[in-house]
Amino acid sequence: MKKQQQSVLMNVRTNYPRFSVTERKIADYILKNPNKIIHSSINQLAEDLDVADSTVFRFCKRIGYKGYQAMKIALASEVVSPIKDIHENVDEGDSFDTIASKVFRANIETLEDTLQIVDEEQLQLAVDTIVSSKSVHVFGSGGSSIIALDAYHKLVRTGVNVHTVTDTHFQLMAASQLTEQDCAVLISHSGSSKDILHILNVVKKNNVKTIAITNFAKSTLSAAVHVPLYTSSKETDFRSEALSSRIAQLTLIDVLYVNILLKKGEEGQAALKKMREAILVKRI
Numbered sequence: 001m002k003k004q005q006q007s008v009l010m011n012v013r014t015n016y017p018r019f020s021v022t023e024r025k026i027a028d029y030i031l032k033n034p035n036k037i038i039h040s041s042i043n044q045l046a047e048d049l050d051v052a053d054s055t056v057f058r059f060c061k062r063i064g065y066k067g068y069q070a071m072k073i074a075l076a077s078e079v080v081s082p083i084k085d086i087h088e089n090v091d092e093g094d095s096f097d098t099i100a101s102k103v104f105r106a107n108i109e110t111l112e113d114t115l116q117i118v119d120e121e122q123l124q125l126a127v128d129t130i131v132s133s134k135s136v137h138v139f140g141s142g143g144s145s146i147i148a149l150d151a152y153h154k155l156v157r158t159g160v161n162v163h164t165v166t167d168t169h170f171q172l173m174a175a176s177q178l179t180e181q182d183c184a185v186l187i188s189h190s191g192s193s194k195d196i197l198h199i200l201n202v203v204k205k206n207n208v209k210t211i212a213i214t215n216f217a218k219s220t221l222s223a224a225v226h227v228p229l230y231t232s233s234k235e236t237d238f239r240s241e242a243l244s245s246r247i248a249q250l251t252l253i254d255v256l257y258v259n260i261l262l263k264k265g266e267e268g269q270a271a272l273k274k275m276r277e278a279i280l281v282k283r284i
């Protein structure tokens with residue numbers, strides 16, 4: 001999978017939680033005035049924000065560009081020929097068809113944005129970690145618990161010794177029994193869920209291998225696990241980014257499932273066959 005260049009605006013949104021107060025000031029200006037940025041010099045931008053030129057330059061380096069000019073050129077390619085973001089806001093007067101279109105387009109954009117930031121090496125490491133572990137426990141609280149159940153539903157088909165529970169007390173009990181031979185997959189959109197961080201603390205004491213699926217780079221969760229996997233989603237007035245990100249989380253799990261099944265080869269196919277035969281009795 002060839003890694004694509006992440007867009008400037010998406011890069012700023014993804015890294016926003018780790019910015020300092022001054023950096024957020026620059027980030028907010030870029031997000032609100034992208035068209036103005038491409039016609040401004042670094043001196044003009046610094047003057048408008050009452051910061052030093054060097055502060056703007058360091059910000060550009062921080063989000064992955066050689067300097068202000070490189071960032072501005074990349075940004076220009078996004079805003080000169082923009083794709084109309086009709087999904088951004090739902091209006092009270094919108095018809096059912098329009099709302100449906102906006103929701104579908106928001107989901108499509110979330111998937112496209114996430115695909116751009118998928119790290120092939122980290123994804124491969126996650127697959128290898130899951131396949132080589134004695135057991136895999138998937139943890140998620142609140143809305144993420146539904147994603148954890150989907151991960152169980154997928155991985156159990158591959159023959160992986162996978163487990164999940166939704167009660168937070170049971171989760172901590174299960175986490176306490178894991179060893180360095182096991183793997184914990186922790187799912188949290190924010191990367192700062194207290195329930196998930198409690199589980200992380202428990203499994204780290206036992207040297208358990210850890211994988212995270214989260215929306216934010218450099219969150220407490222992503223910084224502490226062995227393998228962080230990221231999604232990318234934006235928030236609108238009628239649709240939280242946590243709601244939108246579940247589409248990307250489910251898709252990441254699908255990607256893991258397919259790669260694990262392929263890696264396990266005949267063993268994986270045999271497990272899939274046994275599963276299909278077992279549930280055949282449920283069909284009319």
